[in-house]
Amino acid sequence: MLFKTSFEVAVTNWHLPYYSSLCKRFTYFKVKLLFHLLFFFFVHSVYHHKLNSNMLHHRGRLSLNESTERKQKLILKVKGHSKLEALFKHPLYNLPYPEPQEDDWLLRVKTNEEVRDTSEEDDEEEGYDKITWTSDVDTHPPWLRFHLGITRWELYNRKDPILGHLTHYLATQRILGAVQKTGGTQLKLLVLFPNYGQALVKPMRQPRDAETDVNLFYFSDFERHNAEISAFHLDRLLGFNRIPPVVGRLINITTEIREVTSDHRLSRTFFTSPVGNVCFYGQCEYYCSTEHPVCGQPHALEVSLAAMLPDLSLAPRRSWRSPWRRSYSRTKLAKWEKDPTYCDTVKQTPPYSHGTRLVDLIDMAILDFLMSNMDRHHYETFEKFGNETFLLHLDNGRGFGRHSQDEPSILAPLQQCCRIRRSTLLRLRLLTRPGFRLSDVMRESLAQDPLAGVAPLLSEPHLSALDRRLATILQVVQTCQDQHSDVMYNDLEGYD
Numbered sequence: 020m021l022f023k024t025s026f027e028v029a030v031t032n033w034h035l036p037y038y039s040s041l042c043k044r045f046t047y048f049k050v051k052l053l054f055h056l057l058f059f060f061f062v063h064s065v066y067h068h069k070l071n072s073n074m075l076h077h078r079g080r081l082s083l084n085e086s087t088e089r090k091q092k093l094i095l096k097v098k099g100h101s102k103l104e105a106l107f108k109h110p111l112y113n114l115p116y117p118e119p120q121e122d123d124w125l126l127r128v129k130t131n132e133e134v135r136d137t138s139e140e141d142d143e144e145e146g147y148d149k150i151t152w153t154s155d156v157d158t159h160p161p162w163l164r165f166h167l168g169i170t171r172w173e174l175y176n177r178k179d180p181i182l183g184h185l186t187h188y189l190a191t192q193r194i195l196g197a198v199q200k201t202g203g204t205q206l207k208l209l210v211l212f213p214n215y216g217q218a219l220v221k222p223m224r225q226p227r228d229a230e231t232d233v234n235l236f237y238f239s240d241f242e243r244h245n246a247e248i249s250a251f252h253l254d255r256l257l258g259f260n261r262i263p264p265v266v267g268r269l270i271n272i273t274t275e276i277r278e279v280t281s282d283h284r285l286s287r288t289f290f291t292s293p294v295g296n297v298c299f300y301g302q303c304e305y306y307c308s309t310e311h312p313v314c315g316q317p318h319a320l321e322v323s324l325a326a327m328l329p330d331l332s333l334a335p336r337r338s339w340r341s342p343w344r345r346s347y348s349r350t351k352l353a354k355w356e357k358d359p360t361y362c363d364t365v366k367q368t369p370p371y372s373h374g375t376r377l378v379d380l381i382d383m384a385i386l387d388f389l390m391s392n393m394d395r396h397h398y399e400t401f402e403k404f405g406n407e408t409f410l411l412h413l414d415n416g417r418g419f420g421r422h423s424q425d426e427p428s429i430l431a432p433l434q435q436c437c438r439i440r441r442s443t444l445l446r447l448r449l450l451t452r453p454g455f456r457l458s459d460v461m462r463e464s465l466a467q468d469p470l471a472g473v474a475p476l477l478s479e480p481h482l483s484a485l486d487r488r489l490a491t492i493l494q495v496v497q498t499c500q501d502q503h504s505d506v507m508y509n510d511l512e513g514y515d
Contacts, residue, residue, distance in 0.1 A: 020235040022410065030268060031376070036441075047304065048273045060365070062387070069322075071091055078270055090161050092232075093492060097392055101463065102454060102455060102456070102459050102460050102463060103460045103463040103464055105454060105455065106256070106449075106450075106455045106460050106481060107177065107265065107450065109455070111258065111442065111445055111446050111449060112177070112258055112446075114442065114511070114514065116170075116172050116173075117173075119170050119171070121275065121344060122168075122171075123170050123171040124169070124170055124171075125166070125169040125170065125171075125329065125334050125401055125403060125404075126166055126167055126169070126170055126333060126334060127327060128154050128167060129154070129169075134341075137164075146195050146196075146213065147195070147213050147214070147215060148213045148214045148215075158187070160214040160215070161181060161184045161185040161187075161188040161216070162185065162188070162212075162214075162216035162217070162326060162327070162402045163216075164181045164184070164185075164328045164441070165181060165182075165185050165264070165326055166328075167182060167313065167335075169329070169401075171404045171407065171408050172408070172409060173259075173260040173261070173409060174260055174261055174262070174263060174409070174411070175264065176260075177255060177260055177397055181465060182264060185264050185326055186264050186266045188212075188216070189264070189266045189268070189324045189326060190217055190266045190267070190268050190324070190469045192212040192213070192214075192216065193212065193213060194210050194211070194212065194275040194276075194279060194377070195211045195212055195213050195279065196210065196211040196272070196279050196280065196281060197209070197210045197211070197275070197276045197280045197282070197285075198280060198282040199282050199284065199285045199301050199302065199303075200219060203242070203303070203304075203414075204303060204304040204305045205242050205303055205304070205305050205307075205416070206221075206222065206300070206301040206303050206304055206306065206307055207219060207220060207221050207242075208220040208222075208276070208285075208301075209327075210275075210324070212358055217327040218324040218325060218326060218327060219324070219325040219327060220270075220322045220323070220324055221243075221244045221247055221322060221325075221416055222313045222320055222321070222322050222470045223243075223244045223245075223313075223320060223321040223322065224241045224242065224243065224244075224306070224311075224313065225241055225243070227243075227245050227474060227476070227477075228478045228479065230420065230421050230422065230423060231420035231421045233421075233508055240417055240418030241306065242417055243416055243417070243418070243419060243420065244267070244321060244322055244323040244416075244491045245323070245419065245470075245476045245477065246324060246392075246415055246416050246417065246418040246419040246420070247265050247269070247323040247412075247415055247416050247466060248263055248265050248266065248267050248323050248389065248465070248468055248470070248476055249326075249390065249418070249419055249461075249476055249477050250265070250386075250392075250412070250413075250415035250418050250419075251263075251264060251265040251389060252461060252464045252465055252468075253386065253389060253461060253485075254386060254412055255464070256450070256457070256460055256461060256464060257382075257385070257389075257443070257446060257447075258442070258443075258446050259386065259409075259412065261381060261409050261410060261411060261412045262411075262412045262413070262415065263325050263326045263328060263413075265323050265324065265326070265478065266323070266468060266469065267321065267323055267324075267326055267440075267468045267469050267470030267471075268321075268322055268323075268324050268469060268470070269320070269321060269322075269469075269470070270298070270319070270320055270322055271315070271318045271319060272296055272297045272298075272313075272314075272315040272318050272319075272320050273315075273318050274318075276299070277289050277297070277299070281425075284301075284302050285299065285301055285302075288300045288301055288302070288307075290309070292312070294317075295315045295317050296315055296316060297314070297315045297317055298312035298313060298314040298315070298320050300313065301313075302310045321470060321473070328411075331436055334401055334402075335401075335402040335403075336399045336400065336401055336402060336411070337399065337400050337401075337402050338399050339396075339397060339398055339399070339400065340356065340396070340397055341380070341395055341397060342361075342365045342368075342371070342380070342432075343355050343380075343384070343395075343431050343432050344395075344396045344397070345393065345396065347396070352355050355431055355435070356428065356431075359435065360435075361435055362432070362435035362436040365377070365436070366436070367370055369406075370406040372412040374406055374407060375407075375440075375508070375510075376406060377407060377436060377438060377439045377461055378438055378439060378443075378510075379410045380398075380410065380432055381432045381433050381436065381438060381439055381440075381443075382410075382440065382443055383395065383398065383410055383412055384431070384432040385430075385439075385443065385447070385492055386412060386429060387418070387429050388425075388426070388429040388430045388488055388491075388492065389485055389489065389492075390415065390418035390419050391418060391419065391420060391421055391422075391425065391426055391429070391484075391488075392415055392417055392418035392429070393417065393426055393428075393429060394414075394420075395490075398410045398411060398412070398413070399411045399413060405508075419477060419481055422478070422480040422483070422484040423484075424480045425484070425487070425488055425491065428489075430492065430495055432442050433492070433495055433496070433499075434495055434499075436509075437499035437502070437503045437506050437508060438505075438508060439496055439499075439506060439507065439508065440507075440508050440510050441507050441508065441509045441510055441511050442510050442511055444496060444507065445511075447489060447492060447493060447496075448493065450489060450494070451489060451490070456486065457485045457486055457489050458482040458483060458485050458486045460481055461477070462475070462477075462482055462484060462500075464475060483486075
């Protein structure tokens with residue numbers, strides 16, 4: 020067997036309650052009037068009952084007619100002209116990579132003999148599927164195929180069908196177990212699937228259209244489940260492919276967390292709120308208390324599920340402190356915030372002194388500025404590839420917190436270093452054109468997520484902010500080009 024995790028869980032079936040109507044005797048005309056009123060109430064209540072059972076109740080919920088109309092528009096968009104499809108057909112999104120050599124793959128499949136030897140020694144675990152994997156890729160579950168597709172240059176190939184299989188798998192697989200994930204400052208869970216797959220879960224903590232309080236510091240804000248989902252889509256639209264696939268899902272707190280968890284510290288934090296909603300708060304550094312619970316409606320909860328990277332024992336990762344890390348202090352400024360020539364020192368320091376590491380970091384700063392993520396203190400790379408590889412854009416839950424204003428300091432690496440990949444710049448310019456406008460392709464891309472049936476994952480003000488911030492990035496690049504002659508890192512040499 021290639022990978023294996025041991026958990027003991029129990030799954031309990033459940034049924035939702037069903038309401039019955041009460042009737043009273045009235046005169047003929049009152050009965051007729053009451054019939055119409057009850058019919059309207061019945062349709063209205065059944066619709067909302069199903070929404071509370073299968074979808075998360077939220078502010079600004081669409082009516083049934085509005086939801087149907089929006090789905091019809093999406094169907095027409097798919098049948099007609101799709102800006103998203105046109106974007107991904109553009110040559111800038113189809114640049115050829117070198118044919119991967121043996122050392123360019125993160126993981127390789129064991130031989131049939133090795134798989135046979137190890138699988139005979141392992142006992143089948145209760146609740147998990149029987150292992151039938153071989154060296155044939157068609158026998159591998161989606162999460163394993165994702166792991167085996169990671170190369171030196173990207174986390175996934177956008178054109179690989181496994182991407183769609185993986186997101187569908189994350190959104191539909193039966194949850195076999197759930198435990199709280201250690202590390203970090205806020206609540207997150209690790210869920211387990213019958214075929215030994217895992218996903219990182221971040222729950223909905225606040226309404227999607229709630230902006231970050233202006234009085235909060237960047238390190239005090241809630242993490243957002245829709246920010247994790249949106250970051251994955253934005254990273255893909257920029258052509259980076261450096262965020263593990265993330266998908267939205269409606270889960271049942273009771274049957275898919277409380278009743279299947281083997282984490283006693285987590286299970287002790289469950290309670291029922293005064294209005295009958297099932298809640299929990301877990302154990303973490305920030306916002307893990309009865310004053311900041313995660314609650315269902317009454318059981319249903321919106322979450323993001325991110326595909327897990329290969330286990331560290333198989334694919335070790337190195338964590339790097341970002342040179343543009345913030346001070347995480349209420350009173351102190353970081354060195355880069357006080358020294359406009361700070362990048363001159365960074366350029367002379369390995370690994371930024373050679374290779375693509377500096378422009379990789381600037382790519383990440385561009386992504387963070389577009390989604391207004393100020394919480395980028397570290398980044399990771401796969402150890403196997405040394406310094407000749409991409410950066411992993413992990414942990415994006417504090418993005419998309421505020422659309423009404425931008426944070427220019429996030430662009431400090433670009434402003435101070437005046438360096439950018441040519442391919443990145445050309446894609447950014449492409450995304451300003453009416454036929455490929457960033458807000459439009461982002462809206463279309465997010466509509467593919469399962470939670471888009473509940474409500475748009477990003478509000479229109481957030482989408483408009485993407486276009487505004489994109490213009491700001493291009494203006495910064497133009498200012499650099501007016502002052503320097505070596506702004507462009509040409510990664511397209513040899514391409515037409």
